[in-house]
Amino acid sequence: xxxxxxxxxxxxxxxxxxxxxxxxxxxxxxxxxxxxxxxxxxxxxxxxxxxxxxxxxxxxxxxxxxxxxxxxxxxxxxxxxxxxxxxxxxxxxxxxxxxxxxxxxxxxxxxxxxxxxxxxxxxxxxxxxxxxxxxxxxxxxxxxxxxxxxxxxxxxxxxxxxxxxxxxxxxxxxxxxxxxxxxxxxxxxxxxxxxxxxxxxxxxxxxxxxxxxxxxxxxxxxxxxxxxxxxxxxxxxxxxxxxxxxxxxxxxxxxxxxxxxxxxxxxxxxxxxxxxxxxxxxxxxxxxxxxxxxxxxxxxxxxxxxxxxxxxxxxxxxxxxxxxxxxxxxxxxxxxxxxxxxxxxxxxxxxxxxxxxxxxxxxxxxxxxxxxxxxxxxxxxxxxxxxxxxxxxxxxxxxxxxxxxxxxxxxxxxxxxxxxxxxxxxxxxxxxxxxxxxxxxxxxxxxxxxxxxxxxxxxxxxxxxxxxxxxxxxxxxxx
Amino acid sequence: xxxxxxxxxxxxxxxxxxxxxxxxxxxxxxxxxxxxxxxxxxxxxxxxxxxxxxxxxxxxxxxxxxxxxxxxxxxxxxxxxxxxxxxxxxxxxxxxxxxxxxxxxxxxxxxxxxxxxxxxxxxxxxxxxxxxxxxxxxxxxxxxxxxxxxxxxxxxxxxxxxxxxxxxxxxxxxxxxxxxxxxxxxxxxxxxxxxxxxxxxxxxxxxxxxxxxxxxxxxxxxxxxxxxxxxxxxxxxxxxxxxxxxxxxxxxxxxxxxxxxxxxxxxxxxxxxxxxxxxxxxxxxxxxxxxxxxxxxxxxxxxxxxxxxxxxxxxxxxxxxxxxxxxxxxxxxxxxxxxxxxxxxxxxxxxxxxxxxxxxxxxxx
Ligand SMILES: Cc1cc2nc3c(=O)[nH]c(=O)nc-3n(C[C@H](O)[C@H](O)[C@H](O)COP(=O)(O)OP(=O)(O)OC[C@H]3O[C@@H](n4cnc5c(N)ncnc54)[C@H](O)[C@@H]3O)c2cc1C
Numbered sequence: 001x002x003x004x005x006x007x008x009x010x011x012x013x014x015x016x017x018x019x020x021x022x023x024x025x026x027x028x029x030x031x032x033x034x035x036x037x038x039x040x041x042x043x044x045x046x047x048x049x050x051x052x053x054x055x056x057x058x059x060x061x062x063x064x065x066x067x068x069x070x071x072x073x074x075x076x077x078x079x080x081x082x083x084x085x086x087x088x089x090x091x092x093x094x095x096x097x098x099x100x101x102x103x104x105x106x107x108x109x110x111x112x113x114x115x116x117x118x119x120x121x122x123x124x125x126x127x128x129x130x131x132x133x134x135x136x137x138x139x140x141x142x143x144x145x146x147x148x149x150x151x152x153x154x155x156x157x158x159x160x161x162x163x164x165x166x167x168x169x170x171x172x173x174x175x176x177x178x179x180x181x182x183x184x185x186x187x188x189x190x191x192x193x194x195x196x197x198x199x200x201x202x203x204x205x206x207x208x209x210x211x212x213x214x215x216x217x218x219x220x221x222x223x224x225x226x227x228x229x230x231x232x233x234x235x236x237x238x239x240x241x242x243x244x245x246x247x248x249x250x251x252x253x254x255x256x257x258x259x260x261x262x263x264x265x266x267x268x269x270x271x272x273x274x275x276x277x278x279x280x281x282x283x284x285x286x287x288x289x290x291x292x293x294x295x296x297x298x299x300x301x302x303x304x305x306x307x308x309x310x311x312x313x314x315x316x317x318x319x320x321x322x323x324x325x326x327x328x329x330x331x332x333x334x335x336x337x338x339x340x341x342x343x344x345x346x347x348x349x350x351x352x353x354x355x356x357x358x359x360x361x362x363x364x365x366x367x368x369x370x371x372x373x374x375x376x377x378x379x380x381x382x383x384x385x386x387x388x389x390x391x392x393x394x395x396x397x398x399x400x401x402x403x404x405x406x407x408x409x410x411x412x413x414x415x416x417x418x419x420x421x422x423x424x425x426x427x428x429x430x431x432x433x434x435x436x437x438x439x440x441x442x443x444x445x446x447x448x449x450x451x452x453x454x455x456x457x458x459x460x461x462x463x464x465x466x467x468x469x470x471x472x473x474x475x476x477x478x479x
Numbered sequence: 480x481x482x483x484x485x486x487x488x489x490x491x492x493x494x495x496x497x498x499x500x501x502x503x504x505x506x507x508x509x510x511x512x513x514x515x516x517x518x519x520x521x522x523x524x525x526x527x528x529x530x531x532x533x534x535x536x537x538x539x540x541x542x543x544x545x546x547x548x549x550x551x552x553x554x555x556x557x558x559x560x561x562x563x564x565x566x567x568x569x570x571x572x573x574x575x576x577x578x579x580x581x582x583x584x585x586x587x588x589x590x591x592x593x594x595x596x597x598x599x600x601x602x603x604x605x606x607x608x609x610x611x612x613x614x615x616x617x618x619x620x621x622x623x624x625x626x627x628x629x630x631x632x633x634x635x636x637x638x639x640x641x642x643x644x645x646x647x648x649x650x651x652x653x654x655x656x657x658x659x660x661x662x663x664x665x666x667x668x669x670x671x672x673x674x675x676x677x678x679x680x681x682x683x684x685x686x687x688x689x690x691x692x693x694x695x696x697x698x699x700x701x702x703x704x705x706x707x708x709x710x711x712x713x714x715x716x717x718x719x720x721x722x723x724x725x726x727x728x729x730x731x732x733x734x735x736x737x738x739x740x741x742x743x744x745x746x747x748x749x750x751x752x753x754x755x756x757x758x759x760x761x762x763x764x765x766x767x768x769x770x771x772x773x774x775x776x777x778x779x780x781x782x783x784x785x786x787x788x789x790x791x792x793x794x795x796x797x798x799x800x801x802x803x804x805x806x807x808x809x810x811x812x813x814x815x816x817x818x819x820x821x822x823x824x825x826x827x828x829x830x831x832x833x834x835x836x837x838x839x840x841x842x843x844x
C-alpha cells in the first residue's frame with residue numbers, strides 16, 4: 001500500500017508545533033517522545049506503521065478545538081484516533097501528521113431510560129457503554145467483535161456493525177446525535193435526543209466518514225431494553241449452496257433471527273483444532289440465534305429447524321441453556337484467533353447479495369488455488385457481509401504483496417456480483433485504491449465535495465478513503 | 480415549461496441544459512409547499528428493477544408508484560417496514576405517491592421507533608445533481624460502508640441536493656399477527672407514561688401512539704402467534720395500573736395504525752399543520768406550550784402532529800424545549816432554522832450539489 005510522500009516543510013515545523021500545543025494544553029496531553037508515540041504508529045492493520053510528529057490526548061472538547069485550530073493554522077494534517085483497532089489502516093499516521101486521540105474522554109454524560117438514550121464521550125469503549133446501563137436492564141446494540149477494545153469514536157467513524165446487526169442495525173441506525181469539532185476548531189452539535197435530526201441529514205454522512213469531516217467528541221446513542229433471553233442453533237450442511245439456500249428460506253419465512261453466522265470447511269477445521277468446540281465435520285455450518293422469552297425462542301427455533309430439515313442438514317444442534325449456547329458460540333468467537341494460529345492472515349469484509357453466496361465462495365476457492373494461499377470464510381450470512389481470511393506468511397518476502405493482490409481480486413469479485421468493497425471495516429488505506437472499481441469519477445467527486453465543505457484544506461486524515469490520485473490535488477493545496 | 484423525462488439520461492440532459500429553477504415532483508402527494516419553477520416529474524422514470532425476497536432487498540426507479548411497490552412486496556408477504564407516512568389525505572392532494580418521493584421526504588411512520596426510519600432502510604441511490612451529473616452511492620446490499628454515506632444525505636433532502644432516479648432499499652416480512660393494546664388517557668402526560676413504560680420493556684413494541692382526539696393510547700405488538708399472545712398479556716399486566724386495557728386483534732389492530740399513517744384524525748380540520756420532534760418525555764411539555772386544536776402523538780410521544788390556529792408561531796412557543804418543528808400547512812418556513820454553524824455547512828453542501836441554485840429553491844434552506 002502506497003502512502004503519500006511526507007512533506008519536509010511540515011516535518012520542519014515540528015518543534016514549533018509542539019511548543020504551541022504545549023503552551024495551551026496540559027503537559028501530559030502532548031507527547032512526542034518516540035518511545036511513547038510508538039503505540040500510535042499503527043492500528044490493527046499492523047503490516048503498516050509510521051511514526052507521527054506527535055500525539056495529542058485531550059480531556060475536553062474545548063482542548064480538541066484548541067489543538068485543531070493550531071494544526072489548521074500551521075497546515076499540519078491530523079489523524080483522529082479512538083482505540084486503534086481499525087482493520088483498514090484508518091488510524092495509521094503519516095510522518096508529517098499528528099495523532100489526535102480521544103482515549104482520555106470516556107465519561108458517560110447523561111443516562112435517560114425513559115427516552116432510551118445515553119450521551120457519552122466518544123473515547124469510551126463500545127462494551128463499556130453497555131456496561132454502564134446493563135445493571136438496569138439495557139444495552140447498546142451494535143456489537144463489533146472488537147467491542148472490548150474499540151471506542152465509540154471509531155465505531156462512528158467506520159459505521160461499525162456486529163453479529164447482531166441483522167436485527168438491530170449498524171452504528172448509523174443507533175446514533176441520534178454528535179458533538180463534532182471541525183478542522184478549523186468550530187464545535188458543532190448535530191441531532192440530539194429526538195429520533196430524527198432536523199433538516200439535512202448531516203448525522204448520516206458524518207457517521208462512516210472515517211475521521212475525515214471532524215473529530216467527534218460526544219455521541220448520543222440509542223439504548224434498548226435487553227431481551228428476556230437468547231439461544232442459538234447450529235446446523236451443518238454438506239455444501240455451501242445448501243447452507244446459502246437455507247439462509248434465504250429462513251429469511252423468506254418471516255423469521256428474523258438476531259444473528260446468522262456462516263463458517264465454511266477450512267474455517268471449521270481450523271477452529272476445531274484450536275478451540276475444540278466439537279463442531280460437526282461438514283462443508284458449511286450456520287449458527288442462528290433468536291431472542292425472546294423461552295416460549296418465543298421455542299416458537300422461532302422450531303420454525304428454523306423445520307425449514308432446515310428440508311435441506312438435509314448433516315447435523316442440527318440446538319442449545320437448551322446458556323452453557324450449550326456458549327459452546328456453540330465458542331468456535332465462531334475463536335475463529336479469528338484460530339486462523340491466526342495457523343498463519344498470519346488478512347481479513348476482508350466485502351458484502352455481496354446473499355443469492356450470490358455459493359458462486360462467490362466457489363470462485364474464492366478457485367482463486368485460493370491460483371494464488372496458492374489458503375482462505376477460510378466466516379461471515380454474517382443474513383446480510384451478505386463476508387469475512388474471507390487469507391492466510392500468508394509475513395516473514396516470507398513477497399507473501400504480503402501476494403496476499404494483498406488476492407484480497408483485491410476477491411473484493412473486485414464482490415463488486416462485480418453487485419456488492420461492495422467493505423461492509424463494516426471501512427476503506428482506510430486498505431481499499432482506497434480499489435474505490436475506482438466501485439465508483440465512477442463523478443461518484444467520488446460527490447463524496448469529496450462533502451469533505452471540501454467540512455475540511456477545505458484537506459488536513460483531516462487526508463490520505464484515506466479516496467484513491468491517492470483522485471485526492472492528490474486537494475491534499476497538496478497547502479504545500 | 481414542464482418536463483416528463485422517461486429515463487435517467489433524459490433527466491440529466493434536462494438539468495444540464497436549463498438555468499431555470501426546477502420544481503421536482505414524484506406523485507405530487509407530498510407537495511406541502513408550492514415551489515416556483517419549471518415542473519420536473521419523475522413519474523415517467525418508473526419500474527421495479529430487481530427484487531430478491533430471500534435477501535430482503537428491492538431496487539426500483541424513483542417514479543415507481545408506491546402502490547405498485549407495496550403490491551409486489553405483498554405477494555411475497557413482505558412490506559416497507561418503516562410504514563411510509565401518507566400525506567395525501569391531509570393535504571387533499573390527488574395522484575399516487577412514488578417511492579422516490581417517500582425517500583426524498585424520509586417519510587417514516589409509526590414503526591420508526593422499533594424498525595427504523597425510511598433513511599435506515601434506504602441502501603442505495605442514483606440521482607441527478609443540480610449540474611446534471613449522474614451520481615450513485617450505496618448499493619443494494621444491507622451492509623455497506625464503502626465511501627461516504629450520501630444515501631442518508633439524500634434521504635430527507637426533499638429534492639434539494641439532487642433528483643433521485645433510482646433507489647434500492649431493504650424490506651421486511653409482514654408479521655403473521657398484529658395486536659394493539661388500547662387504553663383511554665385524558666392528558667398527554669399519562670399517555671406518555673403509558674407509552675414509555677411499554678417501550679422500556681423487553682417486549683419489542685412496534686408502535687406507541689396517542690390519538691388525543693379520541694383520547695386513546697395505542698401500543699402495538701407484532702410477530703408470530705404465540706409470541707404476540709405472550710407479549711400482549713405481559714404488557715397488559717404492566718399497564719393495567721393506568722386503567723382498563725382493550726386488546727384489538729388483527730383487522731382492528733391494523734386499522735388503528737392505518738389511521739395514524741394517514742393522520743385521519745387531523746383531516747378535514749382548519750388551521751395550520753405542524754409536526755414537532757422532541758424526545759418522548761418532552762411531548763407533554765410541547766402540548767402545554769402550544770395548546771393545539773387537535774393532535775396525535777407517535778413515536779412514544781416524540782413526534783407530535785398538530786393542528787394549530789392559522790399563523791401561530793409554533794417555533795417561538797417551543798421556547799427552550801430541544802427539538803425541531805416542521806410546518807406542512809401554513810405560512811411559516813417549512814423547516815426549522817438551523818444553528819448558524821450548521822447552516823454554513825448545509826448551505827455550502829447545497830452550493831456543491833446544486834451550483835446553479837435551481838433544485839426546489841427555497842424549500843429547505
Ligand atoms: C479482532 C477485531 C475484530 C473486529 N471486529 C469487527 C466487527 O465485528 N465489526 C466491525 O465493524 N469492525 C470490527 N473490527 C474493526 C474495528 O474494531 C472497528 O472499525 C472499530 O470501530 C474501530 O474503532 P477504534 O476506536 O479502534 O477506531 P480507530 O482504529 O482508532 O479509528 C478508526 C477510524 O476512526 C477515525 N476516528 C477515530 N476517532 C475519531 C474521532 N473522535 N472522530 C472522528 N474520527 C475518528 C480514525 O481516524 C479512523 O479512520 C474488528 C477489529 C479487530 C482488531
